[in-house]
Structures are given as structure tokens and as C-alpha cells.
Amino acid sequence: MLRILMVGDIVGRPGRMAVKQLIHPLKKKYGIDFVIANGENAAGGNGLTQEIADELLNDGIDFITMGNHTWDKKEILEFIDLEPRLIRPANYPPGTPGRGSAVVRVTKDIKVGIVNLSGRVFLPPLDCPFRTAETIMNTLLKETKIIIIDFHAEATSEKIAFGWFMDGKASAVLGTHTHVPTADERILPQGTGYITDVGMTGPRDSVLGVKADIVISKFITQLPVRFEVAAGPAQLNGVLLHINETTGKTEHIVRIQETVTT
Amino acid sequence: MLRILMVGDIVGRPGRMAVKQLIHPLKKKYGIDFVIANGENAAGGNGLTQEIADELLNDGIDFITMGNHTWDKKEILEFIDLEPRLIRPANYPPGTPGRGSAVVRVTKDIKVGIVNLSGRVFLPPLDCPFRTAETIMNTLLKETKIIIIDFHAEATSEKIAFGWFMDGKASAVLGTHTHVPTADERILPQGTGYITDVGMTGPRDSVLGVKADIVISKFITQLPVRFEVAAGPAQLNGVLLHINETTGKTEHIVRIQETVTT
Amino acid sequence: MLRILMVGDIVGRPGRMAVKQLIHPLKKKYGIDFVIANGENAAGGNGLTQEIADELLNDGIDFITMGNHTWDKKEILEFIDLEPRLIRPANYPPGTPGRGSAVVRVTKDIKVGIVNLSGRVFLPPLDCPFRTAETIMNTLLKETKIIIIDFHAEATSEKIAFGWFMDGKASAVLGTHTHVPTADERILPQGTGYITDVGMTGPRDSVLGVKADIVISKFITQLPVRFEVAAGPAQLNGVLLHINETTGKTEHIVRIQETVTT
Amino acid sequence: MLRILMVGDIVGRPGRMAVKQLIHPLKKKYGIDFVIANGENAAGGNGLTQEIADELLNDGIDFITMGNHTWDKKEILEFIDLEPRLIRPANYPPGTPGRGSAVVRVTKDIKVGIVNLSGRVFLPPLDCPFRTAETIMNTLLKETKIIIIDFHAEATSEKIAFGWFMDGKASAVLGTHTHVPTADERILPQGTGYITDVGMTGPRDSVLGVKADIVISKFITQLPVRFEVAAGPAQLNGVLLHINETTGKTEHIVRIQETVTT
């Protein structure tokens, strides 16, 4: 049985501190083979730098996915094509820097495909994630049956519909982006592990990682504010999958929610 | 200790069947004093009729809140001003039929205030829910310290910000609308019970209650479709609060997730 | 010199009455060779029926384009593949009924290409109109240099950007959808005629063709309303192009605004 | 007869150069008594500084209105409460810096009320502009019958509905924000001058003032870009009103479109 942990959007320094303290112990505790994390907010709440990607990859993260904040730190353009353990949503237009999927050798015998896609409801109009997924699956399935999709999207309708669409095709469809873990983890009838959102790895007492009073002020005054990552205890939100490496199907899915002081 | 159950958006006949089978037993099992349910999708997936309101109120629901689908069945205009156990979002403009809050006597000594508000992110531009909440709280707090807010909203940022805004003011801020239960239930530092979304009471194998293949087709083709409530097993999603009736603070919050065949 | 008239969104019966009274006289008056009209609102304000398409084609319209209301009348699915003088936005996904472009013989020697595209800002997420346009142009340019694009879009930024993108490639980029004629008609430096919006052909004293008091009530109350096409005088909004049939470039562009009693 | 010129959104240095070259001559040529301009993009394309406000007021602009870009330059917070010739949308929440309306003495006998409001369709959720307008009108009408409203909004439906709503109440409802002049200027039946959008005062060969190739690239790649104000000839878009100072009604409305090299 292959054990894969997906970690929800890592936000800023508190999120990285939670990763540093928790990932290696979690790997040992659960016998985890491979850790994927969404890193779109890892650098100060927005985007990713080379240094921070390296830090995450040193602290036990094996692979990084992104989302609508992929390009927030411009320097990603300098390393996104060089780092094989990093993907961005696959449904950006052809020609976009970086890749939208990858196949990684996890053990001598096992390869895992990872796909990153962005939803389009309440988000920018990328290419159709459903059709893009079909195309990518056709390619990846030639290499491995074990395929994990990070579906980075806002609307629950689009995420759940995509989960059903992929049922029996991908090993798992794991939502990210809303920064709130959902309690609907399940295995769909054809064997695809599913959760609407994995949640956030970052400051617990915050609004999606940002200081609450700033966000409240934004909603009430409608004036521009300057977001700051919140302080205090940090949570790690993840989902642990047990995947049958012969069938590629998920046989167990469980939420992981840990908190640390930072 | 006052025990209040909030039930997530009831969708169509399957949702009502879950209510019929589960609410009375749940009340007995947990010693629940008062059940609030979001009923905006109770009538065929959209809106509420007199007959269905009566059905829910007979089957153990004590109070009904609504949301952006309040007006989908026009006949609600005929009874919304007559039914004291029914409210719609309070931040509709002045003059809107119905009420946005109510105070209900639960026992001889205990009154509960219920408030319904709608978010504005990715939703129609109603009045500011933050400012509206402040005004309503000033009135309700004269009658009772126990106040439950159904915050019907899409964006996690707005919901969580609203939760922090109300911390120490309301007994609980319980999100509805996304039809997916979140796993972030907690008691905020000043005693307000909080969850981003209570979830849905309706057909489990569906997209927010609707047949999955119809919604998938909608996303892929972008052509109009006719939504149909899905069949199969029905889930009930709820949140159970233990509230200290002297302080009005939540002392315990737990998710309820049940499934029945329908 | 080829004279082409583009007519803005025809709304309901008043719009059709304006067409009936005005198109034949305008053709004669200006020596117009070919009339294209946006027909997405021709049937009662929403969509198009076979009968109404025939009526428009009898009353002097030579070709019909559509937009986001293409599918409002379901019966269009029965005739959209049969009517060669009707197209819908080309950036619907592959497999969508109907076509997104056409080449029409206007005189013995002259063929005109017509393309219909939808913007994506504030509109559903179809395929990228810029990339779709490039693909279609490659095909159409093999048949004719005279190509008229109806760009059905909301945001002025997307429309103007698209105009510049097509400058020197299409004969004209003519915006539709907002139902308000713009005063920015011009010939771009490489010879492409451009206007952000052609406007509306329908009841003048209205809100986009709908009775004003209904729309005002909608904005103030945020309650559902039932739109009705307004009565009273009807306007025809159009743009007349003089196109050099050898170069395919627009040499003259002028707005046409007429009003009739209906 | 009072002659008022409303100038569309001034964009960056090219827009200010057009103002500098054109406003004084236009005032003389048409006998204009009062010039209002939308200044939300006057400083480098976004927001307004004290220096630039002073420049505009020196170059013949008598009064400045704003819009959704009001707060883009933070320093406006330092002078918005001090400058009597500057307003921002009135439907920001109570407590917002600055004012949403003003009454200005134009001649010894004539006072003009100016109101700035923001639409809410495709824009942030401010307070209802319809209800806010009613409240403000009640106050202003006590001082003068001559009231000009800059309705800064995106959707044509909201703008036209607002025009009809104000017909017979305000002297004129003049739309701004889309940066494209519309050709629907008219006098509504009760005497209110109306246009959906006054247009833009800034670089003509651009996308809303921004270099076209940058905006095209944004739409095609969906990657972040850095907007730059375009160079080349600058246009001034305005609307000239003749208002009967006894009745407050508009008796004549005409578009002004001028171009200068900069």
C-alpha cells in the first residue's frame, strides 16, 4: 500500500514552520512514502521563491503544486522550468512557463503522476480543466496508474463535479485554494479518493492566513488594505491516502489536522 | 446547558426524507432543545413552499433560515410574513418581505435569537452583513444572550472574517450555502462557536444535491441544463452546540453527519 | 467598394419591427451589399426560434450572429446545424451544436467571412477568444480577405484589446452585447474597422430592451423579477462599413442610428 | 443657460496634457461655466495625488470626481478631507474619508450640486447607489435644483436603470468608468440629461489608456503584467450640457471628442 500525504496551501513563515516541525515526524509515524504540498502562498502569503521551494523540499515535502498565486513572486519564472518537483495549473495556455503535470519515481517500482489544475468559477478563465484533465490522463496513464490531482478551485460545485468526472480515472482528486478543510473526504464508487478542500497550513487564528482584523476592516470599509500573515499557533491540514499500487485506487483516506506553536 | 442543532441546507425530497427519519431520533439521542435548519433548497432544490415549511416544522425542525434561494418559489411571498419560525437574510434592503432575525422562546426561561445574513462575495450586493449584524445584535441582546447566526455565504474569507468579527458577541456563527461541511468547527477565544459551513442535507451521491452527470455536462459544454435533484442515499449534515444559557457562550461544538437510505 | 451593415442585438418584437421597417430602405439608400445582425435576443428578448430567424432573413438580414443568449430558446438545437446563415460564438467547446464562423458568397466574385466570438470577462469561461480567432483566421483567410468579427463581450478592455489584436488581420471587429452603441468607431492603423459596441435594435425607452421600472425594481430590491420587453418607439443601431474588396481593409466606418414608431 | 462640461476619466500624463491644452480653449469656445472631470486615473493611471489634483484644478477643471480607483494612491487620505473640489463615490460606507457630494457656487446666483456614485455590478459591494442617491438628493435639492451625478459603473443595465430612476430628479446622470464614450446621449422625458459613458481623456491608441500589447498579452497568457500608460496622441472625451438654471433641467446635451498630440 502506497501512503501519500497531500498538504494544504502553505501560508508564509508560520506555514513553513509547521512543515518543518511536523512533516518528518508525520512521515515516520504513518509510514508515508510521498508528500505533496500546495505552495502557492509559501512566500510571505503570495507565491514561491527558489529559496523557499528548497526549504520546503528539505523539510520533507517531496513535490510542490501551485494555483492562482503561482506568479505572485516574479522570480518563479527563473526556476519553474528547472525544478522537476514543482508544477503549476496545467490549464494555463500552451506556452506558459513550467509544467502542469509530472511523473515521479517514488520507489524503485512505483511511479506517481501528479496533476495540478485550476477551476474557472470565480477564478480567471483558463482552459477547461475537464478537457485538459482528459488529455493529461491519457498521457500519464501510459506511465502509471497512480495519479493524484490537486484541483485548485473556489466553487464546491466545480470541485465535486470534477471529482465525479475523474472517478475511476485518477487515484485521488484533492481540492485546494479555499484554505478551509472540508469534512467530506470519501472514496468515490470507482475508487477515487476525494475531498473538496485539504485546507491550509499556516496561522490558525487568522483569515486564510492573514491577520483577522485587517480582513474584517477590508470587508467593512471596502478600502484597500495591506495583508499581513498572522502570528500565533500554526496548523497543518493534510489528507493521507492509502493507495493500492496495483490498481491505483485509493483504499483509505483520512484528514490530518495538527497544530504547533511557532 | 442548552443544546442546539443547526442543519445544513435541506435539498429536495431526499433532504426532507433525511429530516423525517433523523431529526426526532437525534433530538432524543442528544437531548437537543432546538433545531434550526436552512431551508432555501427544500422545495425541489430551489426555494420553499408553505406545504414544505409545514412538513419540516412537523418533522422536528423548530426554525427555518434561508439564503440566496429564498425567493425561488414565488409563493413564499404569501406566507413569509405570517410564519414566525422562518427568516431570510437580514441584509436585504429595508422593505423586503419577511424578517431577518427572530427571538424564540425555547423553554419557559430561555429565549434564543436567530439571525440570517448573506455574504456579498460572489453573491448579489445586499447591504453590508457586518454593519447589519451590529445593528441587529444591539436589538437582540436586549432580549437574550443566546444568539445563533446563519451566515449564508460563498467565500471562506468573508465567512471566517465574520466569525472573528462576531467573536464574543454571538453564541455561534454557522456558515451555510456551499453545501459542503467544513472540518474547522471550533470555539473562538471569546466563546463564539464557529464553522465555515454546516454542509448539506440531501442526496449524498450528487453535486450539491443535483445529479452529477448534469453538472459535469454543464461545466464541459457550457450549455444550459435542467438541474434535477439526485436520488440514492441521503446525508444529514449538522452542527450540535452546547451553549451556556447564563453566559450565552458555546462550550462545545461538534459536527453531525448521518446517512439514510431514502 | 463593398458595403456591409452590422446591426446591433435585435430585441424582441420592437426590434424586429424596426428591422422590418428599416433594413430594406437602408439597403437601398446606402447601396448596402450585405447585412449581418446579432439575433441573440430576437425571440421575446432571449434566444432565437426558427420562425423568427426566417422572419429576419426575409426582412433583409442576410446573416445572423449570436452570443451568450444563443441557447435560451431550446428549439435552436433543432435548426442551428441546418441554417447556413446563422452562427454562434466560435469559442464554445468542440462538439457544440452549430458553427462559429462561415464564408458567404455575397456577389459572384466576393465572399465574406463572418466570425462570432464571445468575451470571457464577466461572462462564462469559454475557450480563449484570442487563440480561437487565430485558428479560425488561418482557415478563413484561405477563402477570402474580407472577414467581419462580431465580438460579443462585456468588458471594454477585452473588446478593445481584441480589436488591436486583430488589426490588419480582420476587416472589422464589431462589438455587441452591451446594447449601448459606443462613439469610438474608427479604422485602426492596419485597416481594421473597429467599434466597441454596435448597440441595440429594440425599444428605445427601456433598459437594454426591458421595461425600465422592472429593472430599477430589481436593482433596488434584489428580488427576482420577470423581465418584459418594453413598448414604445424602437431604435435600430448599426454600423456601416465600406470595405475595399481587393485588400479586405475597411476604408470607412459610420454609425447608423434610426428610430421608428412600432 | 448654464453650460457644464463633464470630462471622462483622465488617464495619466497624456490625459493631463490633453486637459492642459484643451480645457481653457473649450471653456472659451463654448462659454462653459463649470468643468467637472473624473480624476480616478489621473496619477499614472491609478488614483490621484495632491500635486496632480492641483494641476488639474489649475488647468481649468473646476471639480474632480473619482471611482473605484479613488484609493490607489494612498496619499489621497491626507488631502481628500481638505480639498472642497473633490468627491469620491457617496455609497462607500459611513465613516469613509472624503465626501460623496458637494454643492459649489458657480456664479453669484447659481449653485451646482455634484454627486459621485459607484455601481455594484461587476464592482465591489458598496451601499446601494439607488437608495444612497435618494438620500443625497433630498439634501441637495434644498440648496439647488442643478445636480450633476457622475455614476461610475461597469454594467450598461445598471447605468441606464439609474438614469431612468433619476429622470426628473437630477439635472444629469453621466456615466464614467468604462473609458469608452457611448453614443446614447439624450435628454430623458422628465428633463434629465443622460449618457451611459462619457469616455476617457488619455492616450488614444491604447486599451483604456494602457499600452495595447501589454493588455493583449494579459488576456492571452493570463499571466500578471505591469500596466503602463500608452504614449501617442491623446483624446479628450466630454459631454457638454446646457442646463436651464431655473428648472434645473438639461435642455441640450452633446458629446465633445478632441484629440491632441502630446
Ligand SMILES: [Fe+2]
Ligand atoms: Fe492558497
Ligand SMILES: [Fe+2]
Ligand atoms: Fe489559491
Ligand SMILES: [Fe+2]
Ligand atoms: Fe443552498
Ligand SMILES: [Fe+2]
Ligand atoms: Fe445558497
Ligand SMILES: [Fe+2]
Ligand atoms: Fe444581447
Ligand SMILES: [Fe+2]
Ligand atoms: Fe449578450
Ligand SMILES: [Fe+2]
Ligand atoms: Fe477609470
Ligand SMILES: [Fe+2]
Ligand atoms: Fe473606474
